[in-house]
Structure formats: structure tokens, C-alpha cells
Amino acid sequence: MQLTNTANRYGLVPQSLHWVVVVLLIVQFLLAEAADDLPLGVDKLAMLARHKSVGLSILLIALVRVAWRLFDRPPAPPPMPSWQRLAAGLTHWGMYAVLFALPLTGWMMSSAANYPVSWWGLIQLPDLVVPSESLEEILHEVHEVLAGTLLFLAALHVVAALKHQFLDRDGLMRRMLPWVGRE
């Protein structure tokens, strides 16, 4: 399998980045839920520190993915009604937008709470806003709504992929699967 995209298959690099993000997102939601239920204590600090580091990693990967996409065009989709193509495009770019906005609002929220962010304790990132508890509350709400939006878009994305696989049987899904079928 080659690293870059071909006419009808995603390359190893875009595929890996896609699936790594899926795994990180699952971890990310679990960490957020775990942290949310805890009172302020060492465990909460630890969970949130991990949540921040994983979230920043997702942001970094999102940047790489968008940059990669600019230089390595994805394979053309199989024939489908134009509304479906439009819906797919909107969902994909919507997910990218949220993958940027979510970590950024998280980072801003942390700055607003005067809990500066470090990436795995290795480097401390600059604060994006000055401390303000009212701003923190607003950003927390926005972060939560964006997380819900991401879940919704991801669900749509998965349902659409399954529809192509099992109803349309057009082979779309294996374009993103490293282990099925060799051409």
C-alpha cells in the first residue's frame, strides 16, 4: 500500500491519521467525562491534563491532515446523487472545523481559568486570553456544544459510510480501510 492517495484509495498516511484521530477522540471523550464527574482534586487535574494534551495532539493532527489534503487530493467518490455528495462535503468540512474549534476553545477556556496548558508536561503553551471567570463559563458552554456537534457529525459520517458499504455496496468504505482488498 502506498503512502499517498491513489485514484480510488486513500494512502497509508491519510488513513493512519484518520484512524489515529478516531481512537484519540474516543479517549478524549472518556477523559472529559471522567474529569467532569470529579471534584477539584489531584485526579481531576490529572484527567484534565491528559484531556488537554490529547486534545492538542488532535489539533496538531487536524492541521497536518488539512495540509496533506491540499497537496494530496483525496480519491474521487463513487457515483452518487449530488445532494449526497454535498452532504458528505459539508459533513467532512464541518468535522474539520470542529476539530480545530474544539481544541482552541478548550485551550482558551483553560487560559480564562488561569490554568495554563502544557502538552504532556513537556512544553507550556502561551495563554490565549487573560483570566476571566465569566469568559471561562461561556467558553465551557461553547466547548460542550461543539463536542455535541462533533458527536452528531461523526454519527452521520458513520451511518453514511455504513450505508455505502451495506446498501449501496459501492466499495466506498474500503478506500479508508488498510486491511481490506489490494488493487
Add this chain to the structure above:
Amino acid sequence: MKRFAAVLCLALIAGQSSVAASWRANEKAGRLTFEATQAGARFTGEFSRFVADVAFNPSAPSECRFDVTIDTASAGTGESQRDGLLRGQDFFWVDRYPNASYQGSACRSEGAGFTLKGQLLLRGVARPVTLQFHFEPDSGGGGTLTGKAVVQRLDFGVGQGEWEGTEWVGNEVTVRFDLTLSAAAARAE
């Protein structure tokens, strides 16, 4: 005769010290901040109420005297949950120890600035803490005093129970001060 001259010299130097200016400054005249770390990231908090009695003459540092009282309940970090935690029993325990204090005399000049080895009394524990500071004289007989001290919070029991761990909350805390000792804050000796 030589001995007499030496004694005379000492007396003269000591005599100078009565010129050492003395001030009383509080939060209106400067800032008292602290930097701590959580999850490997540094954040800053501030004590918004304190009183510093300072006698200092840069040409006779050994005659200095610092007597600072800090209202522990005035510690603020911009996030109310954490501030509540700081005031609680596991950290400053402000109900029991409403004040922290720092006292020292006999500053030494060191490099371009000065040091003072005094005693910090915090959460009922007294321990030596060294200040490093600079004095920038102004034209009116006062000046600004800028400096810092590095403190290990656990030496004073600041952080009990699970907070005794240092993996997520660092032990080292840097306290910084910036005080304007103006004519208005001057005190008669």
C-alpha cells in the same frame, strides 16, 4: 590606637544606620504574587492584602529590617474553586492561620542586588527563606524594591493529603514582590 580607630569607624557606620529610611507599604504600594505549577504549567496568583514594614538603606544593607504580614485569605488565582481550595485546611487553612509573616534583618549585598535570610512563618511552620532583591532609589529618598524568594510549599505543609504529591502540583513556588517605597509610605523612626 589602631583598635580605637577601628572602633570609631564601626561607630560611625552604625551611626549611619539611624539614617536608614523606614517605610510601611501595603498592597496599594505594590504587588505580592506567587507562581506555582499544575500539570507542568506555571500559573500566577496574588496576595491582595499585606503590610510590609521595611527599613532599608542601600549603603548600609546590614542594618535592614523586614517585617511583612500577609493575609492568607487574600490569595487569589482568578478561579474561585481553586481559591476556595487554597483557603481550605489542606492548603493555607486560613481559619486557623489567617496570617503568614516574614521577618528578617541584616541584608547582604550580593552582585548588583541584595539578599536577606529571614524566617517565613506559614501555616504554623517557621523556616528560613532567602529573599533576593534589587533596590532602585528614586529622587525623593524612596525607591522600588523588587525581588523574589523560592519556597518549597511542602516544607510548610501547604498541601495536605493527596496534595502532598508533587506530580500534578509542583512543590516549588516562587514568590515575587514589587514595592514602591515612596515618601508617602515613609515612617518616622
